[in-house]
Amino acid sequence: MKEFLASLSASELDSRCAASGFPKFRAAQIGQWLFEKLVPDPEQMLNLPKDLRRRLKEEFFAPSMKIAEALPAGDNVTKLLLELHDNEHIEMAVIPAGDGRVTFCLSTQVGCPVGCRFCASGRNGFRRNLACGEILEEFLLGCGFLGRRCDNIVFMGIGEGLLNCGELFPALERLTDQEGFRFAPRRITVSTSGYVPGMLKFAELEKEFVLAVSLHAPDDATRAKIIPDPLRFPVAEILRAADTFRERSGRLVTLEYTLLAGINDAPEQGEALGRLAFAHHAKVNLIPYNATGGEFRRPAKERIAAFARAVAGTGAVVTCRVERGSGRNAACGQLRIDAERRGADAGERSLNTPNEEKSK
Numbered sequence: 001m002k003e004f005l006a007s008l009s010a011s012e013l014d015s016r017c018a019a020s021g022f023p024k025f026r027a028a029q030i031g032q033w034l035f036e037k038l039v040p041d042p043e044q045m046l047n048l049p050k051d052l053r054r055r056l057k058e059e060f061f062a063p064s065m066k067i068a069e070a071l072p073a074g075d076n077v078t079k080l081l082l083e084l085h086d087n088e089h090i091e092m093a094v095i096p097a098g099d100g101r102v103t104f105c106l107s108t109q110v111g112c113p114v115g116c117r118f119c120a121s122g123r124n125g126f127r128r129n130l131a132c133g134e135i136l137e138e139f140l141l142g143c144g145f146l147g148r149r150c151d152n153i154v155f156m157g158i159g160e161g162l163l164n165c166g167e168l169f170p171a172l173e174r175l176t177d178q179e180g181f182r183f184a185p186r187r188i189t190v191s192t193s194g195y196v197p198g199m200l201k202f203a204e205l206e207k208e209f210v211l212a213v214s215l216h217a218p219d220d221a222t223r224a225k226i227i228p229d230p231l232r233f234p235v236a237e238i239l240r241a242a243d244t245f246r247e248r249s250g251r252l253v254t255l256e257y258t259l260l261a262g263i264n265d266a267p268e269q270g271e272a273l274g275r276l277a278f279a280h281h282a283k284v285n286l287i288p289y290n291a292t293g294g295e296f297r298r299p300a301k302e303r304i305a306a307f308a309r310a311v312a313g314t315g316a317v318v319t320c321r322v323e324r325g326s327g328r329n330a331a332c333g334q335l336r337i338d339a340e341r342r343g344a345d346a347g348e349r350s351l352n353t354p355n356e357e358k359s360k
Protein backbone atom coordinates (compact mmCIF):
# COMPACT_ATOMS: atom_id res chain seq x y z
CA MET A 1 0.00 0.00 0.00
CA LYS A 2 1.11 3.58 -0.68
CA GLU A 3 2.48 5.69 2.16
CA PHE A 4 0.69 8.77 3.44
CA LEU A 5 2.53 12.01 2.72
CA ALA A 6 1.04 13.54 5.89
CA SER A 7 2.73 10.92 8.06
CA LEU A 8 6.31 11.79 7.03
CA SER A 9 8.50 13.65 9.50
CA ALA A 10 10.78 16.50 8.46
CA SER A 11 13.81 14.18 8.40
CA GLU A 12 11.90 11.56 6.38
CA LEU A 13 10.98 14.26 3.86
CA ASP A 14 14.70 15.10 3.64
CA SER A 15 15.73 11.51 2.98
CA ARG A 16 12.92 10.84 0.46
CA CYS A 17 13.77 13.95 -1.54
CA ALA A 18 17.48 13.10 -1.49
CA ALA A 19 16.77 9.51 -2.63
CA SER A 20 14.65 10.82 -5.51
CA GLY A 21 17.31 13.30 -6.61
CA PHE A 22 15.52 16.46 -5.46
CA PRO A 23 17.52 19.13 -3.61
CA LYS A 24 17.18 19.39 0.18
CA PHE A 25 15.34 22.73 0.08
CA ARG A 26 12.45 20.99 -1.68
CA ALA A 27 11.93 18.84 1.43
CA ALA A 28 11.83 22.02 3.52
CA GLN A 29 9.23 23.49 1.15
CA ILE A 30 7.02 20.38 1.41
CA GLY A 31 7.42 20.51 5.18
CA GLN A 32 6.31 24.15 5.19
CA TRP A 33 3.17 23.30 3.23
CA LEU A 34 2.34 20.39 5.51
CA PHE A 35 3.32 21.62 8.95
CA GLU A 36 2.77 25.39 8.68
CA LYS A 37 0.30 26.01 5.89
CA LEU A 38 -1.49 22.73 6.78
CA VAL A 39 -1.98 21.79 3.13
CA PRO A 40 -1.86 18.02 2.43
CA ASP A 41 -2.38 18.14 -1.34
CA PRO A 42 0.77 18.54 -3.53
CA GLU A 43 -1.34 20.12 -6.29
CA GLN A 44 -1.70 23.15 -4.04
CA MET A 45 2.03 23.31 -3.19
CA LEU A 46 2.55 25.96 -5.82
CA ASN A 47 6.27 26.65 -5.31
CA LEU A 48 7.17 23.03 -6.12
CA PRO A 49 8.06 22.09 -9.70
CA LYS A 50 5.35 20.25 -11.58
CA ASP A 51 7.29 16.97 -11.84
CA LEU A 52 7.78 16.85 -8.06
CA ARG A 53 4.08 17.57 -7.47
CA ARG A 54 3.17 14.81 -9.91
CA ARG A 55 5.51 12.31 -8.26
CA LEU A 56 4.22 13.11 -4.79
CA LYS A 57 0.68 12.60 -6.03
CA GLU A 58 1.61 9.28 -7.69
CA GLU A 59 3.77 7.84 -4.93
CA PHE A 60 1.81 8.87 -1.84
CA PHE A 61 -1.70 9.19 -0.56
CA ALA A 62 -1.86 12.98 -0.53
CA PRO A 63 -4.50 13.21 0.74
CA SER A 64 -6.20 9.82 0.92
CA MET A 65 -9.58 11.10 2.12
CA LYS A 66 -12.06 13.84 1.39
CA ILE A 67 -14.87 15.62 3.20
CA ALA A 68 -18.04 13.91 1.99
CA GLU A 69 -20.43 16.02 4.07
CA ALA A 70 -20.32 18.86 6.57
CA LEU A 71 -23.38 18.93 8.77
CA PRO A 72 -24.39 21.26 11.59
CA ALA A 73 -24.81 19.35 14.84
CA GLY A 74 -26.16 22.19 17.02
CA ASP A 75 -24.34 24.72 19.26
CA ASN A 76 -22.13 25.80 16.31
CA VAL A 77 -20.59 22.33 16.20
CA THR A 78 -19.96 20.96 12.71
CA LYS A 79 -19.67 17.25 12.03
CA LEU A 80 -17.52 16.26 9.05
CA LEU A 81 -18.16 12.92 7.39
CA LEU A 82 -14.87 11.82 5.81
CA GLU A 83 -14.68 9.32 2.98
CA LEU A 84 -11.54 7.18 3.06
CA HIS A 85 -9.59 5.72 0.12
CA ASP A 86 -11.31 2.33 0.55
CA ASN A 87 -14.80 3.90 0.64
CA GLU A 88 -15.07 3.52 4.42
CA HIS A 89 -16.32 6.52 6.39
CA ILE A 90 -15.30 8.15 9.64
CA GLU A 91 -16.37 11.32 11.41
CA MET A 92 -14.70 14.25 13.05
CA ALA A 93 -16.22 17.24 14.82
CA VAL A 94 -15.20 20.91 14.78
CA ILE A 95 -16.20 22.33 18.16
CA PRO A 96 -15.88 26.08 18.77
CA ALA A 97 -15.82 27.43 22.33
CA GLY A 98 -17.19 30.81 23.43
CA ASP A 99 -13.64 32.20 23.78
CA GLY A 100 -12.83 31.67 20.09
CA ARG A 101 -10.82 28.51 20.62
CA VAL A 102 -11.68 25.52 18.50
CA THR A 103 -11.34 21.84 19.37
CA PHE A 104 -11.20 19.01 16.85
CA CYS A 105 -12.66 15.68 17.93
CA LEU A 106 -10.91 13.00 15.84
CA SER A 107 -11.52 9.31 15.16
CA THR A 108 -8.90 6.57 15.49
CA GLN A 109 -10.67 3.55 14.02
CA VAL A 110 -13.32 2.69 11.43
CA GLY A 111 -16.05 1.42 13.72
CA CYS A 112 -15.26 0.37 17.25
CA PRO A 113 -14.67 -3.08 18.74
CA VAL A 114 -15.64 -2.03 22.28
CA GLY A 115 -19.34 -1.59 21.51
CA CYS A 116 -20.47 0.52 24.50
CA ARG A 117 -24.22 0.03 24.58
CA PHE A 118 -25.14 3.73 24.36
CA CYS A 119 -22.79 4.51 21.46
CA ALA A 120 -23.61 4.53 17.74
CA SER A 121 -19.93 4.09 16.79
CA GLY A 122 -19.77 0.50 17.98
CA ARG A 123 -23.16 -0.45 16.60
CA ASN A 124 -22.01 -1.57 13.14
CA GLY A 125 -18.96 -3.37 14.49
CA PHE A 126 -15.29 -2.79 13.79
CA ARG A 127 -13.73 -2.55 10.31
CA ARG A 128 -10.15 -1.47 10.70
CA ASN A 129 -7.64 0.78 12.41
CA LEU A 130 -6.85 4.17 10.94
CA ALA A 131 -3.24 4.59 9.82
CA CYS A 132 -1.07 7.30 11.37
CA GLY A 133 -1.28 9.23 8.08
CA GLU A 134 -5.07 9.04 8.08
CA ILE A 135 -5.28 10.39 11.62
CA LEU A 136 -3.04 13.29 10.58
CA GLU A 137 -5.08 13.87 7.41
CA GLU A 138 -8.23 14.18 9.57
CA PHE A 139 -6.47 16.97 11.42
CA LEU A 140 -5.33 18.61 8.15
CA LEU A 141 -8.74 18.39 6.47
CA GLY A 142 -10.28 19.88 9.61
CA CYS A 143 -7.76 22.77 9.42
CA GLY A 144 -8.64 23.27 5.74
CA PHE A 145 -12.34 23.38 6.63
CA LEU A 146 -11.77 25.79 9.52
CA GLY A 147 -9.26 27.96 7.64
CA ARG A 148 -6.69 27.68 10.43
CA ARG A 149 -5.22 25.18 12.86
CA CYS A 150 -7.34 24.18 15.83
CA ASP A 151 -6.37 24.97 19.42
CA ASN A 152 -7.08 21.60 21.03
CA ILE A 153 -7.44 18.03 19.85
CA VAL A 154 -9.47 15.33 21.56
CA PHE A 155 -9.41 11.73 20.40
CA MET A 156 -13.00 11.03 21.35
CA GLY A 157 -14.46 10.27 17.93
CA ILE A 158 -15.05 6.82 16.49
CA GLY A 159 -12.91 4.06 17.96
CA GLU A 160 -10.92 3.09 21.03
CA GLY A 161 -7.66 4.89 20.32
CA LEU A 162 -5.61 2.86 22.79
CA LEU A 163 -6.45 -0.31 20.83
CA ASN A 164 -4.61 1.39 17.96
CA CYS A 165 -1.46 2.53 19.78
CA GLY A 166 0.72 1.44 16.84
CA GLU A 167 -0.75 4.19 14.65
CA LEU A 168 -2.04 6.67 17.23
CA PHE A 169 1.29 7.10 19.04
CA PRO A 170 3.28 7.97 15.87
CA ALA A 171 0.48 10.44 15.02
CA LEU A 172 0.86 12.01 18.49
CA GLU A 173 4.61 12.20 17.90
CA ARG A 174 4.11 14.06 14.59
CA LEU A 175 1.53 16.39 16.13
CA THR A 176 3.88 17.36 18.96
CA ASP A 177 7.14 17.26 16.96
CA GLN A 178 8.88 20.66 17.11
CA GLU A 179 9.83 20.13 13.46
CA GLY A 180 6.29 18.97 12.71
CA PHE A 181 2.93 20.34 13.81
CA ARG A 182 4.30 21.70 17.14
CA PHE A 183 1.26 20.99 19.30
CA ALA A 184 1.74 21.13 23.08
CA PRO A 185 0.96 17.65 24.50
CA ARG A 186 -1.27 19.23 27.15
CA ARG A 187 -3.57 20.41 24.35
CA ILE A 188 -4.19 16.83 23.22
CA THR A 189 -6.61 14.53 25.05
CA VAL A 190 -6.80 10.80 24.44
CA SER A 191 -9.99 9.17 25.61
CA THR A 192 -10.24 5.49 26.49
CA SER A 193 -13.04 3.17 27.51
CA GLY A 194 -10.63 1.82 30.13
CA TYR A 195 -8.49 -0.43 27.95
CA VAL A 196 -5.81 -1.14 30.55
CA PRO A 197 -2.94 -2.47 28.34
CA GLY A 198 -3.25 0.67 26.17
CA MET A 199 -3.36 2.96 29.22
CA LEU A 200 -0.10 1.44 30.48
CA LYS A 201 1.56 1.90 27.07
CA PHE A 202 0.30 5.49 26.98
CA ALA A 203 1.88 6.07 30.41
CA GLU A 204 5.21 4.82 29.04
CA LEU A 205 5.34 7.81 26.67
CA GLU A 206 5.87 9.98 29.79
CA LYS A 207 4.46 13.03 28.02
CA GLU A 208 2.01 15.59 29.36
CA PHE A 209 -0.92 14.40 27.27
CA VAL A 210 -4.35 14.43 28.87
CA LEU A 211 -5.94 11.05 29.58
CA ALA A 212 -9.73 10.82 29.87
CA VAL A 213 -11.03 7.48 31.12
CA SER A 214 -14.67 6.65 30.48
CA LEU A 215 -15.51 4.93 33.74
CA HIS A 216 -19.31 5.31 33.56
CA ALA A 217 -19.80 3.30 36.79
CA PRO A 218 -18.09 3.00 40.17
CA ASP A 219 -18.54 -0.79 40.29
CA ASP A 220 -18.08 -3.71 37.89
CA ALA A 221 -21.69 -4.92 37.98
CA THR A 222 -23.08 -1.56 36.79
CA ARG A 223 -20.27 -1.16 34.27
CA ALA A 224 -21.19 -4.53 32.77
CA LYS A 225 -24.61 -3.07 31.85
CA ILE A 226 -22.90 -0.36 29.80
CA ILE A 227 -19.73 -1.89 28.34
CA PRO A 228 -19.91 -5.48 27.08
CA ASP A 229 -17.29 -8.22 27.33
CA PRO A 230 -14.57 -8.92 26.32
CA LEU A 231 -12.97 -5.45 26.25
CA ARG A 232 -14.28 -4.36 29.65
CA PHE A 233 -11.65 -4.26 32.40
CA PRO A 234 -12.32 -4.27 36.16
CA VAL A 235 -12.70 -0.82 37.74
CA ALA A 236 -9.83 -1.51 40.19
CA GLU A 237 -7.42 -2.36 37.34
CA ILE A 238 -8.46 0.73 35.38
CA LEU A 239 -7.81 2.97 38.38
CA ARG A 240 -4.41 1.36 38.99
CA ALA A 241 -3.50 2.06 35.36
CA ALA A 242 -4.76 5.64 35.78
CA ASP A 243 -2.44 5.99 38.80
CA THR A 244 0.47 4.76 36.70
CA PHE A 245 -0.36 7.32 34.00
CA ARG A 246 -0.52 10.15 36.56
CA GLU A 247 2.80 9.13 38.07
CA ARG A 248 4.58 8.81 34.71
CA SER A 249 3.05 11.85 32.95
CA GLY A 250 2.60 14.18 35.91
CA ARG A 251 -0.97 14.86 34.75
CA LEU A 252 -4.23 14.33 36.62
CA VAL A 253 -6.57 11.87 34.94
CA THR A 254 -10.18 12.75 34.18
CA LEU A 255 -12.85 10.15 34.84
CA GLU A 256 -15.60 10.63 32.28
CA TYR A 257 -19.02 9.52 33.46
CA THR A 258 -21.98 9.39 31.07
CA LEU A 259 -25.09 9.72 33.22
CA LEU A 260 -27.78 7.24 32.17
CA ALA A 261 -31.19 7.44 33.87
CA GLY A 262 -31.89 4.49 36.16
CA ILE A 263 -28.54 2.83 35.40
CA ASN A 264 -25.73 4.81 37.00
CA ASP A 265 -27.31 8.06 38.25
CA ALA A 266 -28.19 7.23 41.89
CA PRO A 267 -26.68 9.57 44.52
CA GLU A 268 -25.07 6.52 46.23
CA GLN A 269 -23.29 5.74 42.98
CA GLY A 270 -22.18 9.38 42.86
CA GLU A 271 -20.74 9.05 46.34
CA ALA A 272 -18.93 5.83 45.44
CA LEU A 273 -17.55 7.49 42.31
CA GLY A 274 -16.39 10.52 44.29
CA ARG A 275 -14.60 8.34 46.85
CA LEU A 276 -12.73 6.51 44.07
CA ALA A 277 -11.83 9.75 42.30
CA PHE A 278 -10.59 11.36 45.52
CA ALA A 279 -8.49 8.32 46.44
CA HIS A 280 -6.90 8.24 42.97
CA HIS A 281 -6.42 12.03 42.60
CA ALA A 282 -8.67 12.06 39.55
CA LYS A 283 -11.14 14.69 38.37
CA VAL A 284 -14.70 13.68 37.53
CA ASN A 285 -16.46 14.95 34.44
CA LEU A 286 -20.18 14.21 34.27
CA ILE A 287 -21.77 13.98 30.83
CA PRO A 288 -25.57 13.78 30.90
CA TYR A 289 -26.47 11.32 28.14
CA ASN A 290 -27.53 12.90 24.87
CA ALA A 291 -30.51 10.68 24.09
CA THR A 292 -30.97 9.90 20.40
CA GLY A 293 -33.31 6.93 20.69
CA GLY A 294 -32.39 3.47 21.92
CA GLU A 295 -32.59 1.95 25.36
CA PHE A 296 -30.99 4.71 27.45
CA ARG A 297 -32.39 8.00 28.75
CA ARG A 298 -30.92 11.21 30.07
CA PRO A 299 -31.60 11.75 33.81
CA ALA A 300 -33.77 14.67 34.91
CA LYS A 301 -31.97 17.93 35.80
CA GLU A 302 -32.58 17.52 39.56
CA ARG A 303 -31.19 13.99 39.43
CA ILE A 304 -28.04 15.22 37.66
CA ALA A 305 -27.60 18.00 40.25
CA ALA A 306 -28.06 15.53 43.15
CA PHE A 307 -25.49 13.20 41.60
CA ALA A 308 -22.96 16.04 41.17
CA ARG A 309 -23.51 17.07 44.82
CA ALA A 310 -22.92 13.49 45.95
CA VAL A 311 -19.60 13.37 44.07
CA ALA A 312 -18.52 16.79 45.34
CA GLY A 313 -19.48 15.81 48.91
CA THR A 314 -16.57 13.38 48.99
CA GLY A 315 -14.07 16.16 48.27
CA ALA A 316 -13.52 15.09 44.65
CA VAL A 317 -13.32 17.73 41.93
CA VAL A 318 -16.34 17.43 39.66
CA THR A 319 -17.46 19.25 36.53
CA CYS A 320 -20.52 18.71 34.40
CA ARG A 321 -19.84 18.93 30.69
CA VAL A 322 -22.40 20.77 28.69
CA GLU A 323 -22.67 18.44 25.74
CA ARG A 324 -21.74 20.40 22.63
CA GLY A 325 -24.04 19.61 19.77
CA SER A 326 -27.43 18.09 20.12
CA GLY A 327 -29.84 16.08 18.04
CA ARG A 328 -29.24 13.19 15.74
CA ASN A 329 -26.15 14.46 13.94
CA ALA A 330 -24.37 14.99 17.25
CA ALA A 331 -24.35 11.32 18.23
CA CYS A 332 -20.85 9.96 17.66
CA GLY A 333 -20.85 7.50 14.78
CA GLN A 334 -24.36 8.34 13.59
CA LEU A 335 -23.24 10.02 10.33
CA ARG A 336 -21.10 7.01 9.46
CA ILE A 337 -24.03 4.65 10.06
CA ASP A 338 -26.25 6.86 7.89
CA ALA A 339 -23.60 6.86 5.12
CA GLU A 340 -23.33 3.06 5.28
CA ARG A 341 -27.09 2.75 5.12
CA ARG A 342 -27.21 4.99 2.05
CA GLY A 343 -24.43 2.88 0.48
CA ALA A 344 -26.36 -0.32 1.24
CA ASP A 345 -29.58 1.17 -0.19
CA ALA A 346 -27.71 2.19 -3.35
CA GLY A 347 -26.23 -1.34 -3.57
CA GLU A 348 -29.69 -2.87 -3.27
CA ARG A 349 -31.01 -0.53 -5.92
CA SER A 350 -28.20 -1.41 -8.34
CA LEU A 351 -28.72 -5.12 -7.67
CA ASN A 352 -32.41 -4.71 -8.36
CA THR A 353 -31.97 -2.83 -11.59
CA PRO A 354 -30.93 -5.77 -13.83
CA ASN A 355 -33.83 -7.85 -12.48
CA GLU A 356 -36.22 -5.03 -13.14
CA GLU A 357 -34.84 -4.72 -16.64
CA LYS A 358 -35.13 -8.45 -17.16
CA SER A 359 -38.75 -8.40 -16.10
CA LYS A 360 -39.61 -5.75 -18.60
Ligand code: SF4
Nearest residue numbers: 112115116119122159
Ligand atom coordinates in the same frame (compact mmCIF):
# COMPACT_ATOMS: atom_id res chain seq x y z
S1 SF4 B 1 -17.96 5.15 23.39
FE1 SF4 B 1 -15.93 5.06 22.46
S2 SF4 B 1 -15.13 3.06 23.10
FE2 SF4 B 1 -17.35 2.97 23.43
S3 SF4 B 1 -18.18 2.10 21.51
FE3 SF4 B 1 -18.23 4.34 21.32
S4 SF4 B 1 -16.33 4.84 20.25
FE4 SF4 B 1 -16.09 2.79 21.10
